[in-house]
Amino acid sequence: MATSALPKNESLKSQAVETSGKADWTTPQAMAIPKGGYFADHVEQGRYGPIFPKTPACYGFSVIAKVIPGREDHLYNHAKVIEKAIAENPTFLAPLKAHYLRWVIFKINGESYMMYQGIFDTDFDKYCEDASVLFGKSGIHSAFEALEGWPKDYATNPAAIVKFFREHQFPSFLEYSEHPYVSCEEIKKSLKLKAAFTDMLDLMQ
Amino acid sequence: MGEQSAGIPGILIEPADERASLDFDDIQHFLMSRPPARAARYEFLTFASAKGGRAWLTGLIEKVGTAKAVGSNISDARWVTVGFTWNGLRALGLSEASLATFPQEFRQGMAARANILGVTGPNDPMHWVGGLASPNLHAIAILFARDVTERERCRQEHENYVKQCEGVELLSALDLEAIPPFDYAHEHFGYRDRLSQPVIEGVGEKPTPGSGPPVKAGEFFLGYPDEEGAGAGMPAPEALSRNGSYVAYLRMEEHVGAFREFLRQHGQTPEQQEWVAAKLMGRWRSGAPLVLTPDQDDPALGADYSRNNDFNYGTMDPHGYGCPLGSHIRRMNPRDTAVNMNRRKLIRRGGTYGPPLPEGVADDGVERGIAAFVGCASLVRQFEFAMNVWANDPSFHELGNERDPIFGTQDGTFDMTIPKRPIRKKIKGLPAFTTIRGGAYFFLPGIKALRYLASLTDGC
Numbered sequence: 001m002a003t004s005a006l007p008k009n010e011s012l013k014s015q016a017v018e019t020s021g022k023a024d025w026t027t028p029q030a031m032a033i034p035k036g037g038y039f040a041d042h043v044e045q046g047r048y049g050p051i052f053p054k055t056p057a058c059y060g061f062s063v064i065a066k067v068i069p070g071r072e073d074h075l076y077n078h079a080k081v082i083e084k085a086i087a088e089n090p091t092f093l094a095p096l097k098a099h100y101l102r103w104v105i106f107k108i109n110g111e112s113y114m115m116y117q118g119i120f121d122t123d124f125d126k127y128c129e130d131a132s133v134l135f136g137k138s139g140i141h142s143a144f145e146a147l148e149g150w151p152k153d154y155a156t157n158p159a160a161i162v163k164f165f166r167e168h169q170f171p172s173f174l175e176y177s178e179h180p181y182v183s184c185e186e187i188k189k190s191l192k193l194k195a196a197f198t199d200m201l202d203l204m205q
Numbered sequence: 206m207g208e209q210s211a212g213i214p215g216i217l218i219e220p221a222d223e224r225a226s227l228d229f230d231d232i233q234h235f236l237m238s239r240p241p242a243r244a245a246r247y248e249f250l251t252f253a254s255a256k257g258g259r260a261w262l263t264g265l266i267e268k269v270g271t272a273k274a275v276g277s278n279i280s281d282a283r284w285v286t287v288g289f290t291w292n293g294l295r296a297l298g299l300s301e302a303s304l305a306t307f308p309q310e311f312r313q314g315m316a317a318r319a320n321i322l323g324v325t326g327p328n329d330p331m332h333w334v335g336g337l338a339s340p341n342l343h344a345i346a347i348l349f350a351r352d353v354t355e356r357e358r359c360r361q362e363h364e365n366y367v368k369q370c371e372g373v374e375l376l377s378a379l380d381l382e383a384i385p386p387f388d389y390a391h392e393h394f395g396y397r398d399r400l401s402q403p404v405i406e407g408v409g410e411k412p413t414p415g416s417g418p419p420v421k422a423g424e425f426f427l428g429y430p431d432e433e434g435a436g437a438g439m440p441a442p443e444a445l446s447r448n449g450s451y452v453a454y455l456r457m458e459e460h461v462g463a464f465r466e467f468l469r470q471h472g473q474t475p476e477q478q479e480w481v482a483a484k485l486m487g488r489w490r491s492g493a494p495l496v497l498t499p500d501q502d503d504p505a506l507g508a509d510y511s512r513n514n515d516f517n518y519g520t521m522d523p524h525g526y527g528c529p530l531g532s533h534i535r536r537m538n539p540r541d542t543a544v545n546m547n548r549r550k551l552i553r554r555g556g557t558y559g560p561p562l563p564e565g566v567a568d569d570g571v572e573r574g575i576a577a578f579v580g581c582a583s584l585v586r587q588f589e590f591a592m593n594v595w596a597n598d599p600s601f602h603e604l605g606n607e608r609d610p611i612f613g614t615q616d617g618t619f620d621m622t623i624p625k626r627p628i629r630k631k632i633k634g635l636p637a638f639t640t641i642r643g644g645a646y647f648f649l650p651g652i653k654a655l656r657y658l659a660s661l662t663d664g665c
Contacts, residue, residue, distance in 0.1 A: 045320045045321050046321065046593070047310070047321055047585045047589045047590065047593055048585070095543075095544035095545075121600070122594075123594075126590075126594055129545070129548075129586065129590075130544055130545060133433070133544070133545050133548070134544070153437055155433060155434060156431070156433045156434040156435055156436070156437050157437035157438065158548075158586060159437070159438065159585070159586075160437070183600075183603060185603045186603065
């Protein structure tokens with residue numbers, strides 16, 4: 001566990017000094033993460049507790065929880081609910097600054113577990129707070145209701161959701177990125193720029 | 206202080222019988238109304254004995270202004286508010302079981318969470334003044350007075366009263382006075398202040414154009430529905446769970462000399478200096494918003510509450526050519542470019558302290574600044590979010606290496622980007638214009654809760 005806590009992004013700042021080329025997106029990077037998920041001397045302190053470190057693959061989590069027996073089909077049905085919600089409003093989850101979200105069901109000793117894995121650009125606490133509101137509006141929360149331990153007062157108590165996510169988070173011990181530390185917004189801006197240049201070249205014909 | 210509040214949002218539009226069933230006679234007036242005060246005094250107290258603390262509170266309850274009393278009586282000359290730290294509630298004799306029901310951030314206090322807020326370096330609690338970082342800080346008595354004469358009368362009266370309460374001692378105090386001219390609220394850098402305040406649903410005020418809809422009372426007062434339904438995490442017993450609020454206190458020194466020197470360095474003419482000042486804030490110092498008048502000041506617009514908040518960022522200024530993405534007002538109220546805004550609203554109260562520094566005069570080294578309270582129902586979700594995510598996050602709006610240029614923690618290593626065609630202007634190594642000299646979290650109980658606290662007995 002942490003030996004010291006640093007304010008938001010101070011940890012990144014000091015890492016940037018120590019790790020030359022950290023911000024160089026052209027050089028792929030990997031980061032080995034100690035047991036427990038934190039670097040003892042670089043713990044970013046969040047509002048609800050220590051924040052798992054930002055890695056070349058940005059912020060993220062792997063939340064694993066047991067599925068309430070008999071509710072597995074419920075999860076599959078709600079995958080369609082989520083698909084529909086995003087189709088109707090593609091920018092609905094944009095506030096989460098997520099690169100990717102993955103929902104996985106797997107079995108251990110015949111019992112179902114769900115892993116919810118995300119890669120995103122905001123810190124863990126902000127993600128959870130924003131997600132608590134958005135999920136409630138989209139129906140996504142219904143999927144989580146199939147998990148053991150999901151807080152009954154999630155709709156009105158963001159702190160309860162943060163607590164659930166923290167208690168069910170399994171930190172990575174290694175993360176890698178082909179384009180380290182690049183945010184989703186930067187990727188989208190680059191693609192927009194490419195499209196703009198393509199348009200410009202078309203107009204020059 | 207609110208002498209200058211005439212004309213600010215708050216036009217009564219609902220008849221009294223149509224107002225929501227808020228307990229106006231139980232809620233302290235502090236977050237509900239802004240009395241016409243030109244002077245103030247904050248007294249920070251410690252209780253060596255629970256009995257003495259309760260005796261002090263017992264005699265003070267009748268002087269505490271309620272939302273109902275302050276809202277209906279404009280002839281008052283002074284307005285009193287009382288709040289307690291978590292240590293203060295313990296010092297009064299509140300049971301451990303009850304103390305444990307308060308939210309963690311309040312239990313820990315601001316000093317312990319300074320790192321989370323980004324309050325570091327010269328702002329660190331180790332440098333705070335007035336005993337504000339001490340666990341012996343137990344209570345605050347906030348006095349707003351119509352003028353300095355009335356404040357001094359009250360100061361003397363309270364001093365005499367405290368002497369009668371065994372074990373109650375003054376840790377420190379801060380006197381505040383509005384800066385002339387008094388016809389509009391402004392702080393030491395010269396910016397017009399109090400331009401954007403949320404309106405509470407059920408209070409009977411109409412938001413100014415562009416300010417968004419009224420916010421549920423539960424976002425500011427415990428025991429009422431908030432924007433997501435019933436509020437969570439209420440303290441127990443029930444007597445403490447209704448009509449109270451949390452406030453974060455910040456004493457922020459303003460380095461006026463450094464600010465003016467910065468403007469001179471980055472603007473060759475007075476007009477250019479005003480432009481730089483406006484870009485840091487997001488408004489001209491007159492209050493006119495850059496989104497509406499990006500190229501030149503418009504003092505009439507700045508003073509017109511029917512227009513000076515009537516703008517957004519998403520469609521009117523998405524790239525920040527008017528109001529820079531990292532400017533103070535864009536960070537502290539991102540409007541339509543952030544989500545869940547009604548869950549992040551804050552009510553600010555307070556005023557200026559220290560003598561104004563005349564233009565053209567070298568900095569005299571005297572401390573001057575703003576001593577403000579930020580009120581809400583959840584410190585972690587509202588106040589700490591604003592500090593952690595908006596003010597001090599270098600990645601705000603993908604900026605990468607910036608913090609709030611006015612209010613954020615600056616150490617000379619952060620930048621300020623001013624979008625500009627064809628090429629943006631980037632100011633490297635922004636100096637610190639402000640330093641946090643103290644802070645604390647207080648609970649402002651309702652009147653019934655104050656009576657409950659005053660009635661505690663040792664060992665309960």
